[in-house]
Amino acid sequence: MEMLATLAPLILMFVLLYFILIRPQQKRQKQVREMQSNLQKGDAVVTIGGFHGEIHAMDEDTLVLQAGDGSKLTYDRSAIREVKQQ
Incomplete structure (x- = not known):
């Protein structure tokens, strides 16, 4: 029983860290992967x-982005942070 009382705060801290730090980060990473795949x-x-x-052209791993002046640059798909609403 004494061992459980000693480990309880450590277990509680791990559970709190999971719900405060790890879980939201995993959720955000999933949203970014979904956005990049769509x-x-x-x-x-x-x-x-x-x-x-x-986006001017795209394949599985790269995108060709066209700037306002017409210049085109190639980026990895993972370099896209967000899709702007038009």
């Missing part, structure tokens, strides 16, 4: 580096 040609996006552009 990208379509013509979507306005922002990269993790802050580049704003429109």
